[in-house]
Amino acid sequence: MSLAEDVAGLVAAIPAGRVASYGDLAAQLGVGPRQVGHVMPALGDGVPWWRVVRADGTPATCHGGQAPALLDAEGTAFRGRRVDMRTARVDQKSWGWVKAPSGS
DNA sequence: TGCTTGACTTACG
């Protein structure tokens, strides 16, 4: 099981109108936040990468600023220029399973 | 084998 597969599963599990931060995915996978960012380009457009935002709610820095448009198109809760992490943040129950570093 | 870079995070000012 590659890390990319786990990340792809989590990102794909993010419902429309919701978002998750790199740190959230990293925490679920038990890896560093940078690793999530490294596997993201590996996933390409096979997953809703735009639903993955920064810890402060800022959309992905890549794809030129196209992420906010995609998020807005899905009805994501925005607060000014950034996503409202208070409500838009995906429930961890949506994943249900947590890949802890020490066994499952 | 070792250094540099990065779709990151948190903390401080």
Add this chain to the structure above:
DNA sequence: CCGTAAGCCAAGC
């Protein structure tokens, strides 16, 4: 809100 600094793990050279 923005800039800087330290910490983090993996890929690239």
